[in-house]
Every structure is written in C-alpha cells, then in structure tokens.
Amino acid sequence: MEERDWSSLPFNVLAAVLEQLRWSSHPSFALSCRHWRSAVPPFYPAWITPLLLSTARVGAANLRYYSPYYHYNFEVVASCDDGGVARDAKICCATGRHLALEKTRLALDVHLVTGAVRQAPHTAYADHFDFVIYDGGGARRMFGIDAVLPLAVGYTSQIGDGDEGEWEDWTLTEYNVNGPRLRPSPVTNPVFHRGSIYLLGEHGRLAVYDPCKHAEGFKILDKPMSFGFEQYHDSYLVESDQGELMAVLFGRRGTPVHVIMLNEKKMEWEKVESLRGRALFTGTLTSMVKKTKFKWMQNRVFLPMFYKWPETIHVNIVSRDGELAFVPKSSSSNTKYSTMGDHSNGTCCEKCADVWSYKLGQQEARENWGAERVYYGVWVDLH
Template identity: 30%
Template sequence: MDKLGRREDLHRVVSAAARSWSDLPLDVLRLVASRVPLPDHPHMSLVCKTWRRSVRQVYPADRSPVLLHYKRWGSGIFHCYSPLFNKTFVLRCPADLSGTKICSARDGWLMLRRNSQVILANPITGVAHHLALPQHCHYFMYVSFAGPPSDCTVFAIETFIPESVRISVYRRGSWASPRTYENNCRFKISPRSNPVYHRGSFYCLGSKGELGVYDPEKDTWTVLAKPINFYPAKSSNCGESFLIESEGELLSVLTGKFGRRVRVFRLNEVDMVWEKIESLVGRRRRSLFVRSAMSISSTPSIDHRMNNKVYFPRVHGEPEIIESEVERSGDRIFFVPKCSSREGDDETRRRNEGDHGGICCCDLENRKYSEYFGSNEYLYSIWFEPRLSDD
C-alpha cells in the first residue's frame, strides 16, 4: 500500500475516534435511552442537546404531594397539580371513578362516595375496593379512615348541635349502626378539618382548639378536658383551623383572612396544651399541606426550597397542563408526558414555562405570605401522595 493510502486509512481511524456520542444517529440514542431507568433520564439529558432530544421528559410523582382534582366533576379524568414543578398533569384513572365525590385520602388511597357506595381507590394503580353502604349511612359530614383497604376502619361523624354527635363506623368488613353520643361538654367541630387518625384513635378538632376522640376498640367518644383553646386567654373562635398528624405528633394550623397570619401549633400530650412553634426545621424540615378534606405533612425530597412552609390549595396564574401517563421504575413512579420525545419542544416549553406565579404558601422561616388576591382555588380538590400501594 502506498503512503497516500496509509494516510487516508489513518485519517479515517482518527476521524472515527474523534467522533463523540452526540454524533450517533438520534434513533440509536433513543434506543439506548429506552434501556436507561427513568430516574436517570434527567441526568442523561444534561450531557448535550442531542442527548436531551433522545430521552423522555419525566417528572417524579412521589417527591411531593400533589393537589388532585377533577376538572370536569364526575369524569374519569383527573388533574394532579404539582407545587414542586408548578405544572398540572392530566391523567386517566385506570379504575372507573365516574360520578364520585372525593371525601378523604391517606397513604396513597382516595376515599370517594358514589350513591350507596364508598370506594377506596388508588388512582395510580387503578385498584379499587367497594364498601356497600347500608341505608342508615346516607350522609357523611366529616370522614376519615385508617389501615389498608382490605382491613380498614372508616370513621364518619355528624354534628348539628354542640351537645351531641352521631357516629358511623365501618370495621372488620361491616358497618355498625350509627350511634348518637352525648358530649360531656359543648363541642363544635372545626368546619375545615376532617378527623385525623392518631395512636389508634380518631381525633376531631374543635373550632376553638378542643379535641374530641373516638376509640374504635372501646367504641367510646370523649371530648377531652384539655386543651381548651389555642390561646387560653381567649374564648372566641380562631378563624380557619386544620388538624394534621405528623410523625407521631398532632399539629394544627390556624389561618387568618386571605391566608394571612398563619400559626402552627404542636400538641403537648403531657400537659395537653397547644404550643406555638415558629418553624418545622427541627422536624426533618417538613412542610404542611392544608385543605378541608385532608391536610397532610410531608418531607419534599427534591427541592429544599419547599421545606418549612404551609401550602394552600390556591394557585396564581395558569400552570402548564401536560397530558401524561404514570410509569413505574423500580419502586419509583413518574409522570411521563404522552409526547414520546423532546425533539422540537424546547421553544414550546420555554413559552409555557414563563412566570406563571405558583402555589400560595406561607414561608415560616421568613414569615412571607403569598397573596390570595388574584389566585384561583381548586374547590373540589384534595392533597394526595401518589404511591404504588395495591392493598
């Protein structure tokens, strides 16, 4: 072989070695990306623009509670607004939940009501358990549940006068006949707070900070002698109040008008008094998500900026709406847009991801509040933590 031929061969070898992975055909990169676990797709997209076009855009669904609501009430389509991403993911539930009303939520399960049925459903997996209602259980004013659907306890309470309550309980596979319990002292349930399951009993928050407790094992209802009030020196109502169970503690959130003057209290279960706390930092940097149907405590594990805040079901602006599917990867779950690729969507995404405001919240660290004015409230909504629970 002459010298010219050897130079050409050497040039081709050097040129091939100098080519980068970004020079691979897009179809080949997509094939590689299809074998990459979903949690690694965001990392893969940071390599270069070509790789970014080859991987799917995914959003972790299990790193922050979402505000789940029906855009069109009673349909099989539900919307999940993520305060972490300030986006709304539109999903079709695998189970038939048409015509239902959301009552409560816990541990990845929704409790819904439809005519003469109570349904415990996981909208992520599509698993649903139906609990037939007897004729005497025709109405729920406040309701909560505990335990897996196959062995759950449902607690429903009605109150029309401060002197008594009417309680219905589903336990061990059947409904007990409703019972009326006389209050040992006057008790008016906070209209914005569902019961909370804590240490084997269901707790109901009074409008002034009192607590009513139902023990399902003993079938007893008691209005506790203490606490009497959030502020012992005051006897008047304290505005909107929410009860939350958080890592073995009972917390309550009080709000003034328009989300102003947010206060958080912890129940001292030794002295049985509410103690005001200024921060959630000492409690694994938690955040609180309040809503009348269900308020929850969570530890957002992606963005530290979400910690130590109280979130409300109100949003400024118009979050980007993304038609999505839910996909598993190991023990993780992700919102995946139905568009299979990022190709050509960068400009659209930049246009959609402008300054759309975000969720209303109170930052407990610097006492900053989001204005209610100009925000939109999701009326038929509930805070929900997506999980892969099947039972």
C-alpha cells in the first residue's frame, strides 16, 4: 500500500478537526501545508480591531460592522430577531457585546451575538433621553440622561443573572427647573470615568454625576473652564484604556485635530502629542482608545467617514470558545482567507485612505471633502 502522511488527511477529516479548534489557531493550522490551508474556510476575526457598528439602512434591524483593518462591511442579516421592536430605534452606545438603543420613552438592550432584545420599562420622564449609556462595569445598568433642559438622569438595573434577566423600573432624579444647565457639545457622548458619568459641554466645561449620590444629580465643575483652543467644530469625550479622560476636537472640515487630556490635579486640559502606540476611534456616541500591534494604526485617530464606500459581505457571526468571527454566508465567496490582511508588514497600504483618519503630528492633514459620513453608528470592541 502507498504510504501516506498527515498532509494527506481527507478534506472532511480536516474540516472536522477545524471545528474543534479556536479561531485564533486556524492561522497556524493553515501554515502547515497547502492541503491543510485549503480546508480552512474564509473567516474574519471580529476581535482584531474595534469595529464601527451601524444599521444597514434606515429603519432596518440588520447590523453592519465595518472593519478598519480589512476595509469591509460585514452585514449580519436579521441580527435583531425581536418582532420589530428595535426597528426605527436610535443607536446610543455599546459595551462589550451589548448594544443600547433608544426609542420614544423606551430603551432597548441588544445582545450582539444572540440577537436577543430586552426592553427597559417605559418612562414618562420625557419623550426620550438625549443619551443612554451602560455602566462602567458591564451591561448591568443603563443610565438615561436628559441634557436639553436642566440636567437630569435616571437609571435601570438588570434583575437576575445572565443575559436573560429583566430590567427594573427607572429610578429618576427629581425634576428641578432651576437645576444645573450645561450646553452639551451636540455630538459628544457621556463617559464613565472613575465610577462617575462625565458629560462634556461646549468650550470644555464638565458636568459630573455620581451614581452613589443619585438624588444630587449632575453637578457642573468649576474647572476646567475651556479647552484653550478656539478653532474646533466637533468634540468627543473618551476614557482611554489607561483610565485617562480625553477629548478629541475637530475643525469644521476635519482639521485641525487636537487630542487633549484632563490633568485631574490641576483640572486643566493639556495637549496630547502622542497616543503612545494606541489608536483612537471616535466620531460616534461610543469612543475608545485601544492599544494596537499594527504600526499603520498607531497614533492615529479614526472617524466614520469614507471616501469610497467599502464592499459589503453577508456573514454569520459565530462564537467559538469565547472568540467571535465573521463567516461569509456563501462558501463560494470570492473573499480571501486572511488574518493579517495587507498590513502584516506594518506599513500603511492604499486601503487606509478609504476611511478618514489623522495621524498625530502629521504636518498636512487630509481634509474630508467628498467623504460620506456614517450616522447613528458606534464603535464596538468584541474582543
């Protein structure tokens, strides 16, 4: 009989082995030999970088994830199987694998993997909250913030364990017509920082709410008084992966770009010259600063604006041993299997030019003329 080695294992046996392995082990499997590589189905790790999540079209429940790394849109069809309750809802924020949506007098919690939708009880507090945010420790509490009139806040907590628990009734601060007023930056986002919620106002003022002192509501801090920069149009608040409270300021056409950090001893905003190898994802109601091993992404600020709309791939989002991956729905997909893409050499390729980004310290920033912006999207980190 002809002698055969491991490289001659039947295709169906290799496929069965792959189903038992973590997604992150597939690249090593594919490097074994050409035959083994041919058995690896096309997939795209969902954890490789933060993703821009948006709806596929207005009023639809399909979710679309844009990957800055691959420059693809991964659309998950019927990802919110909720009987229509999530349709026409506004995307508010995300934490981990949970997405918060808001409709008139209704807040929704969506699990991004299972598609399960849970709704918090209705509230007659206002027609709608201006912001909805999860707590800093996960998705166990949601806070609704009214920022148009005097600042007010309410919260609801999950009853029970796991993702099957219900949401209890809202606990609201007492409405006070003479309460604190802050003119919030129109596109900014509330941020949990050191256990409290910070809300950024125009010119750099901050309002703070301590959930442990709920009845006191928001308080406007005496300092900082201003950013110290006059030329800016949009501003976003973000807590970094190192626990720093930062703000990102953009000019009317995208430049100039300033990244500033709150010096909490002096209570003053200070200019940030380098992100120390990290990438900043902003421009939505959820912003984040993340460490990245890809050199072309380091010290770069990403905004959800495109010069060329990326290709859309219809996928299933599959969980295996805690890891998530986008798997094309059609096995005949012409997309290439890749875990390192075109950036494995650490350089910036032509794809990077399709999404608006700014590298700190660059002398000439590309303006965003002709770019198309994604509205009602949020950055999510599915790591």
